[in-house]
Amino acid sequence: xxxxxxxxxxxxxxxxxxxxxxxxxxxxxxxxxxxxxxxxxxxxxxxxxxxxxxxxxxxxxxxxxxxxxxxxxxxxxxxxxxxxxxxxxxxxxxxxxxxxxxxxxxxxxxxxxxxxxxxxxxxxxxxxxxxxxxxxxxxxxxxxxxxxxxxxxxxxxxxxxxxxxxxxxxxxxxxxxxxxxxxxxxxxxxxxxxxxxxxxxxxxxxxxxxxxxxxxxxxxxxxxxxxxxxxxxxxxxxxxxxxxxxxxxxxxxxxxxxxxxxxxxxxxxxxxxxxxxxxxxxx
Amino acid sequence: xxxxxxxxxxxxxxxxxxxxxxxxxxxxxxxxxxxxxxxxxxxxxxxxxxxxxxxxxxxxxxxxxxxxxxxxxxxxxxxxxxxxxxxxxxxxxxxxxxxxxxxxxxxxxxxxxxxxxxxxxxxxxxxxxxxxxxxxxxxxxxxxxxxxxxxxxxxxxxxxxxxxxxxxxxxxxxxxxxxxxxxxxxxxxxxxxxxxxxxxxxxxxxxxxxxxxxxxxxxxxxxxxxxxxxxxxxxxxxxxxxxxxxxxxxxxxxxxxxxxxxxxxxxxxxxxxxxxxxxxxxxxxxxxxxxxxxxxxxxxxxxxxxxxxxxxxxxxxxxxxxxxxxxxxxxxxxxxxxxxxxxxxxxxxxxxxxxxxxxxxxxxxxxxxxxxxxxxxxxxxxxxxxxxxxxxxxxxxxxxxxxxxxxxxxxxxxxxxxxxxxxxxxxxxxxxxxxxxxxxxxxxxxxxxxxxxxxxxxxxxxxxxxxxxxxxxxxxxxxxxxxxxxxxxxxxxxxxxxxxxxxxxxxxxxxxxxxxxxxxxxxxxxxxxxxxxxxxxxxxxx
Numbered sequence: 001x002x003x004x005x006x007x008x009x010x011x012x013x014x015x016x017x018x019x020x021x022x023x024x025x026x027x028x029x030x031x032x033x034x035x036x037x038x039x040x041x042x043x044x045x046x047x048x049x050x051x052x053x054x055x056x057x058x059x060x061x062x063x064x065x066x067x068x069x070x071x072x073x074x075x076x077x078x079x080x081x082x083x084x085x086x087x088x089x090x091x092x093x094x095x096x097x098x099x100x101x102x103x104x105x106x107x108x109x110x111x112x113x114x115x116x117x118x119x120x121x122x123x124x125x126x127x128x129x130x131x132x133x134x135x136x137x138x139x140x141x142x143x144x145x146x147x148x149x150x151x152x153x154x155x156x157x158x159x160x161x162x163x164x165x166x167x168x169x170x171x172x173x174x175x176x177x178x179x180x181x182x183x184x185x186x187x188x189x190x191x192x193x194x195x196x197x198x199x200x201x202x203x204x205x206x207x208x209x210x211x212x213x214x215x216x217x218x219x220x221x222x223x224x225x226x227x228x229x230x231x232x233x234x235x236x237x238x239x240x241x242x243x244x245x246x247x248x249x250x251x252x253x254x255x256x257x258x259x260x261x262x263x264x265x266x267x268x269x270x271x272x273x274x275x276x277x278x279x280x281x282x283x
Numbered sequence: 284x285x286x287x288x289x290x291x292x293x294x295x296x297x298x299x300x301x302x303x304x305x306x307x308x309x310x311x312x313x314x315x316x317x318x319x320x321x322x323x324x325x326x327x328x329x330x331x332x333x334x335x336x337x338x339x340x341x342x343x344x345x346x347x348x349x350x351x352x353x354x355x356x357x358x359x360x361x362x363x364x365x366x367x368x369x370x371x372x373x374x375x376x377x378x379x380x381x382x383x384x385x386x387x388x389x390x391x392x393x394x395x396x397x398x399x400x401x402x403x404x405x406x407x408x409x410x411x412x413x414x415x416x417x418x419x420x421x422x423x424x425x426x427x428x429x430x431x432x433x434x435x436x437x438x439x440x441x442x443x444x445x446x447x448x449x450x451x452x453x454x455x456x457x458x459x460x461x462x463x464x465x466x467x468x469x470x471x472x473x474x475x476x477x478x479x480x481x482x483x484x485x486x487x488x489x490x491x492x493x494x495x496x497x498x499x500x501x502x503x504x505x506x507x508x509x510x511x512x513x514x515x516x517x518x519x520x521x522x523x524x525x526x527x528x529x530x531x532x533x534x535x536x537x538x539x540x541x542x543x544x545x546x547x548x549x550x551x552x553x554x555x556x557x558x559x560x561x562x563x564x565x566x567x568x569x570x571x572x573x574x575x576x577x578x579x580x581x582x583x584x585x586x587x588x589x590x591x592x593x594x595x596x597x598x599x600x601x602x603x604x605x606x607x608x609x610x611x612x613x614x615x616x617x618x619x620x621x622x623x624x625x626x627x628x629x630x631x632x633x634x635x636x637x638x639x640x641x642x643x644x645x646x647x648x649x650x651x652x653x654x655x656x657x658x659x660x661x662x663x664x665x666x667x668x669x670x671x672x673x674x675x676x677x678x679x680x681x682x683x684x685x686x687x688x689x690x691x692x693x694x695x696x697x698x699x700x701x702x703x704x705x706x707x708x709x710x711x712x713x714x715x716x717x718x719x720x721x722x723x724x725x726x727x728x729x730x731x732x733x734x735x736x737x738x739x740x741x742x743x744x745x746x747x748x749x750x751x752x753x754x755x756x757x758x759x760x761x762x763x764x765x766x767x768x769x770x771x772x773x774x775x776x777x778x779x780x781x782x783x784x785x786x787x788x789x790x791x792x793x794x795x796x797x798x799x800x801x802x803x804x805x806x807x808x809x810x811x812x813x814x815x816x817x818x819x820x821x822x823x824x825x
Contacts, residue, residue, distance in 0.1 A: 177656035181719070184613050184635050185670060186643045199660035 019275040026271025033265050037088035040081035048082035049233050050074060058244070058252040068253040071244050076254045079240060080261055086236035088265065090147070091216035094154040099209050101155070102162025107193045109163075110170045121167075128160040132219060140228045150229065154219065158212050165208045169201040203276055210273035214266045221262055237262045287353070288313035289490055290320075290337065290458065295350035297332055297341060297514075306345065307332055307514040314507070316457075319484060319491040321505035321522070323498060323537075325738040326709070329514035334460045334494045338375050339367045355457045372399045375458040376451035381467050382443040386435040392443075393431030396450045405454050418449040421486055422479040440601075441472035445479050452487060459484070460492045465500060469600040469765060470809040477503055478822050496738060498541040499811030502526055503818040510534045523815050540739045541813060544772045545791075546747065549754040551592035551775075557624075558727045558759045559612075559646070560588040564621030564632070566611045576619050581607045582783045585621070589727065592753060594760040596774030596791070598767060598806070604783040605763045606651075609731045612761070613648040614638060626726060644674045647720035651732035653712035657704040663690075663715055664700040670722040689718040692755075693748060710741035714748070721752070727759045734769055746773050767810050771795060779803050 019027070036043075046052055053059065054073040061068055067076040105124075109117040139153040173179065174197060182192050221238025223229035230236045235243065240258035247255045290313060297307035307329040314320045322330040332345065339359040341347050352359040355374050362370055371377075376399075379385045386395060396418075397411035406414070412431075419427035422445040435443055444464055451459050461480065465473040481504060484491050495501050501508055501522075508525045510517040510533060518531040529535045564585040567577030581604040589595045599605045610616040612623065614635025623630040625646050631637040650656040657666055667686045671677040677685055687697045693714040704712055713733060720728050730749065734742035750773050752758055764770050770777055770791075777794050779787040779802065786800040798804045808821055 177650040177652060178658045180613075180615055181648075181650065181656060184615065184643065184648055185673060185723075186635060186638070186640060187673070196658055200658070 023271045023275030026268040026275075029264055029268035030272060033084060033088050033261075033268070036081055037084040040084045044075075044078035044081040046075040046078040048074065048079045048235070050078075058247040058250055058254055061253050067257045070240070070254040071246055076240070076257055079235060080237065080258055083230075083234075083236045083240060083258070084261075086147075086230050086234070087217060087221065087238070087262065090151060090154075090220055090236075091213045094151050094216055095158065095209050095212040097151075097155045098158035098162045098212060099166075099205060101159045102164075102166045103198075103205065105159070106163045106166030107170050107197060109167050110174045110197075111189055111192070120163075124160040124163050127156075128164070130157075132157050133222060136219065136223055137226070137228055140223070145228060145231050147230070150220070150223075154216055158216065162208060162212065165204060166201065169204040170197050173197050173200045207273050207277040210269050210276070214269050217262065217266055217269075287356075289316040289318075289355060290314040290492075291351070291353040292333075292337070293351045295333065295336060295352060296348045297329070297336060297345055298348045299345045303346075303348070305348075305514060307336075309350070310511075310514070310516055311350075312509055312516065312519055314490055314492070316490055317488050318506045319493055319504055321493040321495060321501040321508045322511060323495055323501050323508060324511035325496060325740065327513070328511040330494045330496075330511050331462055332514075333511070334462055334492050335377075337458065337460060337492060338371050338377065340371075369403070372456070373403050373405065373454045374456055375460065376454065376456040378444075378447050378451050378459065378461045378464045380463040382447040383435070383440065383467075385447055386443060388435050390434075391431070392433055392435060392438070392446055396431060396446065396453055399450065400453045403454055411453065414453060415449060418452055418483070419446070421483050422446075422449055423475065423482070424479075439472070441468055441476050444468060444476050448480060448483060452483065452489070455487065456489065458490045458492065460494070462494045463496070466495070466497070470767070470811070471600060471805050473500070473811070474809045474818070474821055477818055480504070481818065497811065498526075498537060498739075499813055499817075502813050502815055503811065510537065526813055526815065536740065538813065540743050543768050544743070546750045546772050548594070548750060548773070548775055549592060551590060555590040555592060556627075557588040558591050558626060559761070560624040561612070562586045562622050564608070564611060564618050564623070566607060566616055566618045566621075568616075571619065580619075580783065582611070582618075585780075585785060587778060587785075587788070589759045589761060591726075591759055592757045593776070594753065594762050594774045596770035596777040597761060597763045597780060598765065598770050598777060599780035600765060600806075602782075603780045605765075605780050606731055608780070609648060609729045609761065609763050612646065612729055614643075640674070644723045645726040646729070647723050647725040647727070648729040648731060649713075649716050649720055649733050652736060653709060653716045654704075654736075656716050657712060659704050662701055662703055663707075666704075666715065667700075667718055667722050670719060674723050685722070689722055692721060692752065693718045708741075709737050710745060713737060713745055717745075717748070717752075721756075725758070727761065729761045729763070731763045732765070735764065735766065742769065743772075749773060767795070767806060779806070 051073050052065065052075050053069050057069060057071050057073045059065060059069040065075050065077065067080065070076050070079065105120060109120050135157060136153050140149065143149045179192060179196055182196050220229055220236065224236050224238030225242040227242065230239050237258040241255055244252060244254040293311050295307055295310040296305055298304060299306045310333055312320065322333060324330045332342065335341065336347055336352060337354055337359065339362055347360060357370060357374065386392065393412065393415055396415050397408065400406050400411040401408060415431055416428045419430060424430050424442055424445060430438065438446070464480070465476050468476060477500065493501065493504050505522045508522050509519045510531065512533050517533045518525060518529065525534065526538070529538055564582055565576060565580060566582045567580035569578040572578050585608060587595060597605050597608065607616060611618045611632060614631070617634060618632035621632060623632055625642055628642065630642055635643060664686050667689050668682050671682050671685050686700055690697050690699060695711060695714050699707065699711070704715070707715065734745055737745060746769055749760065753760065762770060762774050774791055776788065776790055778785055779800065781802045787798070787803045794803065795807050798807045811817065
């Protein structure tokens, strides 16, 4: 007999406590990088632009400089910590903005008339067909490389995919009878979006946010690697790899450390996405 | 070997999930060659699970944990993957519930039917095609030589269901498993399909396992009936014996629930004012044509009125427009023509959003699928609380108290308020669904197929609840159903819809006693009865 207390509660997002071990590890790594992104500038042992050892450039790992020095003799650890705010923060911000815009547009498309939906979908598909790296390069070349321009371009680039994702998920939900029940009751569109539809597509949204985050982190790093992203003296991890490419033949940690950091960031996000997107199996 | 039964299941136990919960417990039965054995029970009784295990198959997450299964001299549990592959489709085959989901819409029907033969290498293409045409003829399909060249969407649901039986029979298997093969069909179609299945089983001399929840259907098909409950055999007897002299209490209950019923309806004064008056409703889909009417009209000139405290039954086959009428009245589908009055006030038939709040409150709709009608991310308290706050401005303690009262009204325990819809059974969900409409304190409730997804016993309880609520609250209902038994049980008046038009309207008893329109006659005749031999009588008539 089922007791009153053991009854399954309504479907909510799983608390992180119920996550698989690997995803928890991912969350820990991501939390670490998020902490570095916020406080990295304060915690760094040296200023990112300081020439700590101009005689020994591209130095190997040592007690004094845990990740060695770069091609100008700056502390790599400090530069990675200072660059985290771009590599972690900028994708987080732009993926969030793109998702929010996609949410507003995608849910409106499902609730509005067909003509609006069709027109919007055409527009979005046109945008979607643009190759993202090339588009970003052209836009940056045209508008100059500043962080606001980068953020705007990337947000705009990722709105269509967020829109498609939200629209597909919202359409599945909006065909269910409880939406009809709300409409017959006379609920406003806002209530239907936020109380009836949104809770049901939240796992999809979080999954898509994670995936966008990864793509944007890689896109930004790629742009910086090409010299079109974050400009000196500031540097994100992609730029760090690029400026130290000379060290590749010496096996300098200055090249590998930022690349490994980037890998750990994207992998940790992937592991978190796994936990959110995995549907709770029926008992 | 020789004196062993053809199908022999001994001590079959099947477990599910990580906690190895037993969903089938120690089930044993046998079937002789050429016999039809029916497995009957409610949803969750394990009837399909047992049938699938005869093919050595357990659904994902389930394990055949114990017992022996012997089919046609084969120990099914001892077969390896390659052995099972040869065994399935050749020795034993399967007819699923939904043919529409079982056929690939992109391939011609014939190519899908003969595939099993060429795959197993039992016959050449030409021979398989010849056998396919012969089977189509056995199954009484029109133009048997040519119909296989069509695509699945070009034939009717009943025809497709028969074609799936042809697919199962192409290799001349020794055992065929029917898994609720007529549940998705209209009763009038069901008769033809049952007749075709019976003829085929007889002609091919195949041993059949027939899974169903419908005792009336099983009574026509089976030689032997196994009654299942919670994965255990309640009774196993020869069909005629079981129907006439059931021994287990559960079987008796099932038989009782399957009999036609007539609930006593609350007395309503003869001069009661109409709650809903509808005139000349025409509606459809696909935009409007030059004449201002829908391009694909579904309803033509429908009119009726429902007095206070009365129930109008609306019956018709799928596609007759009965659900569309419910949705038009609820304001979900716009009407092209016509008008409606609720308690004497004009009702906007274009969109629910244009209606007055009072109109929306007084006219409520209960949807067919309780599964999708409740938001899985809200608790029962939230689901019931919303209309209380929305229509009556109830907050806090008052709202919580009223939710508890509503749960009492639909005979649910109060502690369910904190549960989510997934914790509820099908019948409980439908009661919550009903409670949500009661929260609005409606005058008229549209019940759209509210019992069709439920087991017989549970459905009867819901119908009884509706009548009790009518007595207590003076509610009026528009009861939409394809099930004549349910309509007769609770409706004071019945309207028959056929191809979007009203073809007959009569008081509850006169409809079954003296149907006028040819469709109504067919409908009344096609309702399966518990009497053995009914199928032959019906088909002899038609």
